[in-house]
Amino acid sequence: MGGSATRSAAREVILTLVVAAILIAAMPLLIGTYTLTVLVIYGMLGLSLGLIWGFGGILCFGQAAFFGLGAYIYAISAVNIGESTLPMILAVLLTAGFALLLGAMMFYGRLTDVYLGVITLVVTLILFKFINSTAGPQYVIGEARLGGFNGIPGFQTLNVPGDPGAYIWGDALYYVCAVALVIVFLLVTWLLRSSFGRIAVGIRENETRMALMGYDVAARKTVLFAIGAAIAGLAGALFASWAEIVTPTLFSLGQSAEIIIWCIVGGLGTRLGPVVGAAGLAYLEFVLGQQSMIDNTLIMGLVLVIFVLFLPRGLVPAIASLWQGSVGAFGRRRPVRRMRRARHG
């Protein structure tokens, strides 16, 4: 059993790498790398919420807070330090640290579903309002002016570690982001296969039972929350490097809403779903943005309503079950699907 599990894990990693390599090489033929880069970054952001919501059962209404925080930390420290390696690391670690504090406050307070939603929403709003009001010259961190609504432009973008003159941009930035996404994806896969990940799924399914079995539910949820935030922070830092400016809209409610829509459309409880949902919908929005007949927001709203009503499990699980149904041999495994989905995506 143990041997076959390891073997299937190794096979999955190889499959992931092969598919990813083909996609990374082939996609630039279809879409420009400038657009692709941001799709990849959004994919990573989607994955961050997909991890904590789909596998941990934590519905965070403020994933955009961590995204924006990562971007701002990167921008501020890049202005002060003048290169990008340390700011990248800071963006991930400080965001995770912030989430650790916030998560500890929420989960040790035994807050659940709606109340959790309110707190994360409120924290996002606080950040949004605060950053928006920092237009005055007194709001300075080191050499970086926070700039209020105008944001922070003109910071050091991503460079080759150790050589601040060698910028990574254009095609190269796309490849860096894509590889980063694959690495994060594999790390998430590994995390979910580990006992930590299985216990996280157990907590999602039945929190009381896991607590009675002796697991420290609050601590585990806090750590999972922080890991999700770290991924969002990394996505934020990469986004800052791509956009070359950070503005308070990164913290906006609309941004948070979009991340949730990506997860729902792609499929909760899968690793691939949020990534596909994020990249797909962001691309759809990009395409729709080029026409002015129908308002973009209207279509995104319609997509969300339709998915909640008719396809609440999302695209990826629906396609997977269609596939299994058509193959037939796997069609009768319904009762175990939930656990299978949790483990294999």
Add this chain to the structure above:
Amino acid sequence: MDISFVILVEMLYAVASLVLISAGLAVVFGMMKVINLAHGEFMMMGGYATITAVGLGVNVFVAMLVIAPLIVGLIGLVVERLVIRHLYGRLVDTMLATWGLSLMFIGLATMIFGNTTTGISTPIAGFAVGDYQINGYNFFIIVVAILLVIALYALFRGTRAGLIARGTMQRSDMAAALGYSPDRIYMATFFCGSALSGLAGAILAPLVGLVPTSGGAYIAKAFITVIAGGPSLIAGLVSSATTFGFVSQVFTFAISPVIGEVALLIAAVILLRAMPQGITSRFFRGKL
């Protein structure tokens, strides 16, 4: 002396506007356990209904107090029949679906009214208190909020319809066994909640420039107020609106409006951390 009167009025106004903003959401959440994230957009549509009606020559008070609630209530009715009806009992799904609806309404309003700011002037003139100028419209909002709370209480406590509604919310199966249709009662409740949202949006419309995305400014505050209020509908609404209105005004006068807003949000976080089920889970228990 004058300044303390001004501050008192501003405090009452802050509480009253929170009550108004949250009432529609509170009815829908408190009675049906449905969180309507399109609530802000219902308010936005109430505002547009008022402005359009006034533009067509209707008296501004008729437009605000009759036309806007009716129109938004009817929109709410359609939404309930088409979407929300299918999602009762699934809290997170209703939140997501109504969030989608809110995006749709923003998109529709942008297509119809354009992405520009519109507004009407306040129909009540201001007056001076000593050295200070007070907006007379603030008193109107305070009065409407008080009347609204009294009317809600009278409706739920005093009338047969209110009794049936409360009974259905507690045990819908028993209500059904006694011959009342829960489906219809939910429908009526959602109509009332939407109409209240429309009313709030209409009344606040003269104070703000209206854009299709105006709803976003209200939904977070309404959401926080209702959740922090807890299980009792009216007691929760009034107590949490009072707390938040008071806190935000104290910090607004002491420091700045932005800090006042942030203080409100931080107060919400602390309050929920201390009382995870809302204020009325600890105080005013069992009240309506």
